[in-house]
Amino acid sequence: xxxxxxxxxxxxxxxxxxxxRQRLMAAAAxxxxxxxxxxxxxxxxxxxxxxxxxxVYYYFKTKDELVEAALARHAEYLDGLTARLDELDxxxxxxxxxxxxxxxxxDVAARYGCPMGTLAVELDKRDEGGLDLAAGLVIRRLxxxxxxxxxxxxxxxxxxxxxxxVGAYQGMSLLSSALRDPEVMTRExxxxxxxxxxxx
Amino acid sequence: xxxxxxxxxxxxxxxxxxxxRQRLMAAAAxxxxxxxxxxxxxxxxxxxxxxxxxxVYYYFKTKDELVEAALARHAEYLDGLTARLDELDxxxxxxxxxxxxxxxxxDVAARYGCPMGTLAVELDKRDEGGLDLAAGLVIRRLxxxxxxxxxxxxxxxxxxxxxxxVGAYQGMSLLSSALRDPEVMTRExxxxxxxxxxxx
DNA sequence: GTCTATAGTATGATAGAC
DNA sequence: GTCTATCATACTATAGAC
Numbered sequence: 001x002x003x004x005x006x007x008x009x010x011x012x013x014x015x016x017x018x019x020x021r022q023r024l025m026a027a028a029a030x031x032x033x034x035x036x037x038x039x040x041x042x043x044x045x046x047x048x049x050x051x052x053x054x055x056v057y058y059y060f061k062t063k064d065e066l067v068e069a070a071l072a073r074h075a076e077y078l079d080g081l082t083a084r085l086d087e088l089d090x091x092x093x094x095x096x097x098x099x100x101x102x103x104x105x106x107d108v109a110a111r112y113g114c115p116m117g118t119l120a121v122e123l124d125k126r127d128e129g130g131l132d133l134a135a136g137l138v139i140r141r142l143x144x145x146x147x148x149x150x151x152x153x154x155x156x157x158x159x160x161x162x163x164x165x166v167g168a169y170q171g172m173s174l175l176s177s178a179l180r181d182p183e184v185m186t187r188e189x190x191x192x193x194x195x196x197x198x199x200x
Numbered sequence: 201x202x203x204x205x206x207x208x209x210x211x212x213x214x215x216x217x218x219x220x221r222q223r224l225m226a227a228a229a230x231x232x233x234x235x236x237x238x239x240x241x242x243x244x245x246x247x248x249x250x251x252x253x254x255x256v257y258y259y260f261k262t263k264d265e266l267v268e269a270a271l272a273r274h275a276e277y278l279d280g281l282t283a284r285l286d287e288l289d290x291x292x293x294x295x296x297x298x299x300x301x302x303x304x305x306x307d308v309a310a311r312y313g314c315p316m317g318t319l320a321v322e323l324d325k326r327d328e329g330g331l332d333l334a335a336g337l338v339i340r341r342l343x344x345x346x347x348x349x350x351x352x353x354x355x356x357x358x359x360x361x362x363x364x365x366v367g368a369y370q371g372m373s374l375l376s377s378a379l380r381d382p383e384v385m386t387r388e389x390x391x392x393x394x395x396x397x398x399x400x
Numbered sequence: 401g402t403c404t405a406t407a408g409t410a411t412g413a414t415a416g417a418c
Numbered sequence: 419g420t421c422t423a424t425c426a427t428a429c430t431a432t433a434g435a436c
Binding site for chain 1 (some may be wrong): 226229232235236238239311312313318320321322324325326333336338339343347360363364366367368369370374375377378379380383384387388391
Binding site for chain 1 (some may be wrong): 401402403404405
């Protein structure tokens, strides 16, 4: 979520297999986001990771394992983000900081949508392979964290508030990319911040 | 939007070419929604429309033309819906009726997401073929209609309200399908109705 | 561990008989 | 207008040399 930049140009890493594996994960996350799961070929990911095509299968036995790896990478990023936000004293500030991060990623969102959300849309249409529900689990993690913030603030129905906030993020990302307009993120972000400020 | 049922079992129609064309359009809309654009094959649509595979190309020269046809069908449905809602006297009732329709389609949304929204997600990741922005145009039509309702009500920033309402719909559809939980639609729908009722 | 060559399969699209 | 047969291509995945 709000992945935007940092993994995108992951050309670093050593020459050990760990380096290649990392590069492939990073490339998978970025390319799957930009091109979508079904349109992405193994060759696309290999090229982005600067790894020979045939060598990919040494690290990931199937394309679905690459999707799984991208998912895991997004989950890791999310955990890191919430851990950093947890260092803030006020839960309101944590939520507003989360929203600010979403708005910061407006240009990527306006072009390709939310990395997790669009991945979820594609995987949801499957009914086999066991990956169809995987994105939902990561989104659930974010929902739970947001719910904890609202609970700490002391509002009624913290789960409903969490649903509304994360839903708003998914909705504004989708509209922003469908309309190719980053301003959607800015405007909706400002509204969300106002709503958080207005809490008792 | 909120397409759900009525086109899904369109096995009626005569034996004239018009009938087949209609059946193919309806089948395209339904199958593309359920399986996604990239996973859907011409054969899938032909089977659903009960038309021999080779015959499809007589009506639609490429797969993209079928996508375009599905898009047009969704746009038609949307126009019909808003025309019906326009018969209601109070703009608040029109909006609440719109939301009620979204909630009614909760089971389909929980499985496959919003037909227009998920289509937009897939098409957005393209950058050629001219269909990459087509879904955005249909969504824009809905946004404009919603904005007119808010303007009639007399609220400040009717466009911002429209963005929030349609964004909420897209967000709740995505979360509902990612979590495979129709209740998300019910709960978020109730919140949206409360917000409309609370307008000055 | 790394990489090439290729097998196997699925799909979009067309040619041409009826 | 309708339908069958098939071509051409693109991709996943594997076998096996280095």
